[in-house]
Amino acid sequence: PNRPPAATTRAHHHHHPFVMSSTDSSNNVTVSAIPHFIEKDEALDIINALCQNCSSKLSSSSSSSSSSSSLPRNDRARQSRLFGILDRYQECNFLLDPYLEDMVGQLSDVAASLLEESFLSSRRDAATTTTTTAAGNDERCAVESETNERELSREQYQKANNDDEGVSERNGDDATATPDSSSSSSTPSLLSLLLSTIYHLCKVTSPKKISRFLPVRVSLLEPVLRQLQKTRNNDDNNDDDDDTKWKSTYALLQWLDMLLLLPFDLTTLVVGCGDSTTTTTSSPPPVVASSILSQIKQYLSDSGPTRDRAARCLATLLSRRDLEESRCYEDFFREAGRIVASQHSATGSTATTTVEETLYLLGMLRTLCHVFKQSSSNRPSAPRLSLIEDCLWVPLLRLVEGMRSRRGTTTSGGGGGGGENLLLEKLFVKLFARVGCAYLPPKIVSWRYSRGKRRLCDNLVSPETTTTTTTGVANKDEDDDDGKGQHRHDPSSVDDDGGDDDDDIDIVVPPQVEDVTNQLLHSLTSPSTQTRYSAAKGLSRLTLRLPHVCSLDILDFMFHELPFREDEMTRHGVLLAVAELSRRGLILPGGAGPENEEEEEEDYLTKIVAAVSEALRDDGRRSTPVRDAACYTFWSLGRAYAPSVLRPYARDIGAILIGVALFDREVNCRRAASAAYQEFVGRQGGTPEEIAIVTVIDYWSVGNRERCFGDLAMGV
Numbered sequence: 001p002n003r004p005p006a007a008t009t010r011a012h013h014h015h016h017p018f019v020m021s022s023t024d025s026s027n028n029v030t031v032s033a034i035p036h037f038i039e040k041d042e043a044l045d046i047i048n049a050l051c052q053n054c055s056s057k058l059s060s061s062s063s064s065s066s067s068s069s070s071l072p073r074n075d076r077a078r079q080s081r082l083f084g085i086l087d088r089y090q091e092c093n094f095l096l097d098p099y100l101e102d103m104v105g106q107l108s109d110v111a112a113s114l115l116e117e118s119f120l121s122s123r124r125d126a127a128t129t130t131t132t133t134a135a136g137n138d139e140r141c142a143v144e145s146e147t148n149e150r151e152l153s154r155e156q157y158q159k160a161n162n163d164d165e166g167v168s169e170r171n172g173d174d175a176t177a178t179p180d181s182s183s184s185s186s187t188p189s190l191l192s193l194l195l196s197t198i199y200h201l202c203k204v205t206s207p208k209k210i211s212r213f214l215p216v217r218v219s220l221l222e223p224v225l226r227q228l229q230k231t232r233n234n235d236d237n238n239d240d241d242d243d244t245k246w247k248s249t250y251a252l253l254q255w256l257d258m259l260l261l262l263p264f265d266l267t268t269l270v271v272g273c274g275d276s277t278t279t280t281t282s283s284p285p286p287v288v289a290s291s292i293l294s295q296i297k298q299y300l301s302d303s304g305p306t307r308d309r310a311a312r313c314l315a316t317l318l319s320r321r322d323l324e325e326s327r328c329y330e331d332f333f334r335e336a337g338r339i340v341a342s343q344h345s346a347t348g349s350t351a352t353t354t355v356e357e358t359l360y361l362l363g364m365l366r367t368l369c370h371v372f373k374q375s376s377s378n379r380p381s382a383p384r385l386s387l388i389e390d391c392l393w394v395p396l397l398r399l400v401e402g403m404r405s406r407r408g409t410t411t412s413g414g415g416g417g418g419g420e421n422l423l424l425e426k427l428f429v430k431l432f433a434r435v436g437c438a439y440l441p442p443k444i445v446s447w448r449y450s451r452g453k454r455r456l457c458d459n460l461v462s463p464e465t466t467t468t469t470t471t472g473v474a475n476k477d478e479d480d481d482d483g484k485g486q487h488r489h490d491p492s493s494v495d496d497d498g499g500d501d502d503d504d505i506d507i508v509v510p511p512q513v514e515d516v517t518n519q520l521l522h523s524l525t526s527p528s529t530q531t532r533y534s535a536a537k538g539l540s541r542l543t544l545r546l547p548h549v550c551s552l553d554i555l556d557f558m559f560h561e562l563p564f565r566e567d568e569m570t571r572h573g574v575l576l577a578v579a580e581l582s583r584r585g586l587i588l589p590g591g592a593g594p595e596n597e598e599e600e601e602e603d604y605l606t607k608i609v610a611a612v613s614e615a616l617r618d619d620g621r622r623s624t625p626v627r628d629a630a631c632y633t634f635w636s637l638g639r640a641y642a643p644s645v646l647r648p649y650a651r652d653i654g655a656i657l658i659g660v661a662l663f664d665r666e667v668n669c670r671r672a673a674s675a676a677y678q679e680f681v682g683r684q685g686g687t688p689e690e691i692a693i694v695t696v697i698d699y700w701s702v703g704n705r706e707r708c709f710g711d712l713a714m715g716v
Contacts, residue, residue: 037095039085046082047103050075050197051110054190075193082197086204093205104201104213108255111194112215115223118191122226191227195248207254207309216258221269221288224256228295249306253299256292257313265322266292292317293328300363301356307363315370330387336364337391344399358424365427368392372434388435393512400428400519422528429523429531433538436516440507440545447548449585451642507547517542517550521557524573529625532573540580551586555604564611568623571615575629578608583636589645605641608633609649616656616673624666631660631672638680650684658716661697662708670702 037043053075089095202210231249269288296317299310314332323329339361343353403421520542523535543551558564558574565571581587590603615622615630622630634653637646646653657680660673674697681690696715702708 037089037099040099043082043085044099044102046078046085047106047197050078050082050193051106054110054114054194079193079197083200086200090204096205097209100201100205100209101213104198104210107194107198107201108214111191111198112220112223114191114194115220115227119223119226192244192248195251196244198251198254199247202251202254211254211258214255214258216262218259218262218264220255221259221262224252224259225288225291225295228252228256232295232298246302246304246306249299250309253296253306253309253313256296257309257316260292260313260316260320266320267322267326289317289323289326290328293332300367301360302363303355303359307359308366311363311366312370314367315374318367318371319374324384333387333391336368337395339364340392340395340399344395344402362423362427365424365431369427369430369434372431372438385438389512393515396428396431397515397519400425400432404522422526422531425523425526426528426531426534429520429526429534429538432516432519433534433542436513436520436538436542437545439510439513439516440542442545444544445546445548447588448544449588449640451585451640507545509546509550513542513546517554521554521562524558524562524577525567525570526573527569529572532569533576536573536576536580539577540584540586543581543586544584548588551581555581555587559604559607559611568626572623572625572629575612575615575626575633578612579629579633579636582608582633582640585640589641605645606649609637609653613652613656616660624669627660627664627666627669628672631657631669631676635672635676635679638676638683643684646684650680653680654690658693658697661702662713662716665705667703667705670705670708671699674699674702 086096198210228249231245231252266289267287293314296310296314299306300314301307302310317323318329318332339357343357343361403425406421517539520535520539524532526532526535539554543554558577562574563570564574578587587604587608589605612630612633615626634657637653643650654677657673657677661670661677664670664673677697678694680686681694686694693716696712697708701712
């Protein structure tokens with residue numbers, strides 16, 4: 001009864017092409033066809049039962065009277081049933097959005113109560129232990145004096161002293177075993193049950209959605225820190241398996257990440273957990289910032305998702321304004337420099353690094369990437385850039401050059417090309433791109449090409465109104481990567497404004513930006529597809545802040561210095577970079593550059609169209625990634641440029657894309673060409689015949705090769 005008709009299913013696929021349909025064998029329901037969260041009531045009942053059971057155990061109640069009888073009695077069985085329900089919606093998790101506040105709110109409120117109760121209980125236990133230890137010392141002194149008066153021998157004295165010490169330890173254990181501590185010992189198991197459920201919601205939806213509903217208050221900072229420490233040291237005496245522990249750790253790190261956004265000064269707070277192992281009479285209690293830094297750094301060497309979550313949490317800590325002048329900030333950068341230098345020494349010699357050292361380096365690099373990503377909207381302060389120059393810059397360049405030379409030697413010798421360093425190389429590329437942007441002012445250049453406003457209602461205004469409203473005014477860029485409050489100028493008003501071109505010419509390019517550009521350009525030849533794509537995106541973001549002459553140098557290097565026509569990996573990287581540059585309007589058509597350019601610039605648009613067409617015409621010699629990147633380039637060109645600019649190439653581009661969409665041997669390339677042709681016809685204003693072809697070679701129709709070669713080809 002819940003299955004919609006076939007016409008509704010096709011319409012849903014048409015509007016959501018990236019939602020793949022999957023069928024549940026138990027209920028025979030197609031997930032992509034579900035109109036809403038069908039199991040909402042059951043999922044909310046399970047969460048309500050879990051929370052009430054945890055609350056009742058916390059308050060030492062015997063049973064939970066409000067739990068549903070239709071649900072399983074065991075908490076683990078309830079949780080497994082809930083996970084099975086949520087997993088069905090992972091491909092269309094937007095159906096869960098209206099109910100996330102209720103689900104996460106209940107789980108996080110009970111988890112916060114458990115954290116605070118466990119924290120207060122540990123304080124009481126620590127105070128009781130301190131009192132018992134003092135009483136035991138007084139008793140031991142009395143026994144020693146009594147034995148001395150009786151003039152016992154040394155052997156008898158040792159035996160009596162040992163017996164008295166054992167008695168005092170047993171008395172201390174009995175004094176510590178209070179009713180509060182017994183409830184505290186059962187708390188971590190209940191807490192891990194709730195935290196692992198919160199992690200599963202993060203996996204099904206996204207951590208950003210879940211973070212909005214977590215309770216954030218200052219009183220939760222120390223309980224979360226203490227629970228992280230207990231989980232890391234395995235101080236909780238429960239029967240949780242390793243899978244539940246790392247999921248709980250992930251949820252705690254995400255919670256701590258939100259707590260670090262609170263607007264209070266961390267340098268004025270100290271850790272007062274009450275734990276005798278943390279604070280002693282001989283050493284003062286540690287500051288909160290240094291305690292958080294030391295605890296989170298322990299998770300940077302993990303091999304699972306907790307490493308990435310710890311890196312994000314640590315980046316949030318280091319991005320705070322009140323810690324820029326602190327000692328812990330400088331210590332982190334210097335430690336990162338030492339680790340990179342040690343990795344370079346191991347790479348250049350016969351010594352090998354351990355797996356833990358490599359994982360720790362990955363965590364450090366990811367943390368640095370997040371630090372500079374969070375500060376990309378505003379230019380980082382001088383202390384950060386000076387620490388990069390003093391501690392990290394030279395070791396980073398040496399390590400990357402050593403890895404690249406080692407990769408070339410391994411490849412020439414017939415090896416695997418250094419595949420174990422591909423993830424490190426990708427993080428290096430990300431870090432270089434973000435550090436390079438940090439050296440430049442956070443301002444979008446005015447010389448880039450702008451087709452017009454991205455909002456349809458603004459483009460429908462009369463040309464006279466558009467001209468008067470856009471002259472000298474920045475248009476908002478609504479691209480997915482650049483639309484965060486940034487603007488770009490109308491090229492028709494750049495020369496009339498009189499000040500924008502001078503600002504672009506006066507931009508001083510530091511030597512570090514030249515090093516970054518060189519590293520990104522050479523990373524386009526990497527054997528890893530992810531590294532090449534990261535380098536392409538980094539080049540486009542960096543070019544957004546550079547003068548026009550620098551963008552011409554980058555294009556000239558890609559087409560003339562790199563082995564563009566000899567190596568397929570280089571061809572793929574260059575095509576990705578061209579697609580990213582053109583999508584952001586950073587490749588100007590011939591004659592559209594600033595007027596103060598003395599030399600006549602090369603018409604790169606014609607050269608790009610010819611190179612992309614060559615990559616698509618012969619699918620026998622070109623690899624699948626190259627053809628896919630070529631379709632992405634045509635998609636970017638059709639999206640970025642006006643019909644008057646691409647009119648000389650429109651007929652050839654359309655014919656090539658239709659041929660690839662019908663007759664390419666790979667389904668990915670056929671679908672990429674179909675999407676590019678649809679974007680090209682829609683943006684460039686196609687004829688009725690071209691619009692009819694778009695409806696024939698749609699995304700789903702070209703998935704069947706036999707149908708493409710037969711019915712669709714004859715229809716076109």
